[in-house]
């Protein structure tokens with residue numbers, strides 16, 4: 398990809414909302430047609446990009462929208478802790494399915510195919526896509542940039558032993574990364590309100606990814622139910 402083409406993709410998501418539409422395992426929404434409909438609906442609502450899991454969903458959505466697709470593939474390959482697009486082969490298949498950007502685990506943890514992170518980054522670039530490194534710390538973000546990642550995302554903060562285990566989104570990491578790396582920083586992970594999304598942009602984020610708060614009706618329902626239950630318990 399030329400520098401102009403890379404910049405064009407990044408410009409298209411600048412300052413905007415990327416919606417993550419994912420459903421795995423026994424989730425009743427686990428059907429590529431459902432994911433496709435939900436994705437198209439969020440684009441109608443103004444999403445400037447989509448974050449999608451697995452080649453089947455990427456293939457189902459690609460013909461319906463013309464926004465950039467951030468593709469990933471979650472695969473648990475024990476004993477490795479790396480599950481977001483864990484190997485070079487998974488990365489290549491995500492590109493083949495139609496992803497514009499491939500999101501992958503950007504930590505230094507051992508990967509199940511034994512390859513270093515840079516092999517996946519090189520393979521994605523060779524296949525003509527951009528790389529989003531999902532990280533949990535500033536050091537991981539700096540290392541991923543040095544290895545050639547095009548974008549860094551705070552996706553894994555709260556999900557590794559090295560990052561704060563908190564309910565709120567990690568705005569501190571967004572700010573630290575934005576000050577220290579040259580590549581765009583995407584804010585992702587536990588953004589539940591429009592206000593939190595604006596806070597991420599103020600902290601220096603290039604774009605914000607929201608999943609659960611938009612595309613998980615089970616979770617959204619549980620928030621209403623919990624609140625009603627609290628009121629009920631007080632009476």
Ligand SMILES: CC(=O)N[C@H](C=O)[C@@H](O)[C@H](O)[C@H](O)COP(=O)(O)O
Pocket residue numbers: 417419448469552553556585586587588606607608609610
């Ligand atoms: C940690 C991990 O595996 N995150 C995943 C990455 O693709 C997804 O499960 C999240 O839904 C996504 O990051 C968006 O975050 P939230 O759903 O909190 O808005």
